Amino acid sequence: xxxxxxDRTGLAPRFWEKxxxxxxxxxxxxxxxxxxxxxxxxxxxxxxxxxxLTRIACRLFDDSTCRCADYARRLSFVPECIVLTPRTLPxxxxxxxxxxxxxxxxEGRDLPHWHPLLTGDPMSPHLAGASLMDDTVSxxxxxxxxxxxxxxxxxxxxx
Numbered sequence: 001x002x003x004x005x006x007d008r009t010g011l012a013p014r015f016w017e018k019x020x021x022x023x024x025x026x027x028x029x030x031x032x033x034x035x036x037x038x039x040x041x042x043x044x045x046x047x048x049x050x051x052x053l054t055r056i057a058c059r060l061f062d063d064s065t066c067r068c069a070d071y072a073r074r075l076s077f078v079p080e081c082i083v084l085t086p087r088t089l090p091x092x093x094x095x096x097x098x099x100x101x102x103x104x105x106x107e108g109r110d111l112p113h114w115h116p117l118l119t120g121d122p123m124s125p126h127l128a129g130a131s132l133m134d135d136t137v138s139x140x141x142x143x144x145x146x147x148x149x150x151x152x153x154x155x156x157x158x159x
Contacts, residue, residue: 003122004116004122005034005065005067005122006029006030006032006034006116006122007026007029007030008030008116008117011026011027011030011117015027015030016031016101016105016111016117020086020089020102020105020106021086023086028085028086030117031101031102031105031117032101032102033099033100033101033111033112033114033115033116033125033130034066034067034116034122034125034131035066035097035099035100035125035126035130035131035132036057036061036063036066036067036131036132036133036136037053037096037097037099037100037131037132037154037155038082038084038096038097038100039057039058039060039061039066039068040053040054040055040056040057040058040061040132040136041054041056041057041058041139041147042054042095043147043148043151044095049094051094051095052151053097053151053152053153053154054147054150054151054152055132055135055136055137055150055152056136056137056138056139056142056147056150057132057136057137057138057139058078058081058139059077059078059138059139059140060074060077060078061136061138063132063133063134063135063136064133064134065133066125066126066131066132066133082095084096084102089102089106090106093106093107097154098154098156098159099112099130099154099156099157099159101115101117104159112128112130112156112157112158112159113128113158113159114127114128114130114157114158114159125157128157128158129155129156129157129158130155130156130157130158130159131155131157132152132155137150
């Protein structure tokens with residue numbers, strides 16, 4: 001099993017079932033599956049609020065790990081980065097991928113079968129095909145006018 005950059009040690013089994021608003025900070029962070037899709041740039045239809053996912057990643061995204069290169073200081077470099085909390089989730093949940101644990105739990109669904117909290121393996125989202133590991137292009141390389149050329153279907157890994 002690969003090293004997990006998210007500390008999932010010492011958590012109660014199925015802790016997420018107690019409700020998102022009752023989670024500790026550690027539990028909240030542990031819900032992240034590490035797919036990296038939240039770091040991909042999206043196109044939003046102003047009228048319908050439909051969101052299209054692109055292969056264009058934030059300039060801080062490391063697609064070899066599907067992690068932010070500077071998570072702790074990301075807002076200093078990317079002020080528009082969404083800080084997801086139980087309070088902000090209802091306002092931005094539509095913007096998150098269909099497979100996102102935060103979105104799924106908010107919508108009353110369970111975690112996908114490949115989630116690291118269920119498999120014990122932080123590589124499981126990548127092995128299931130639910131991430132874009134090693135398959136993105138940096139926003140620094142693509143002009144805004146060309147984003148539509150990079151729209152993709154969300155990889156779900158069978159979620």
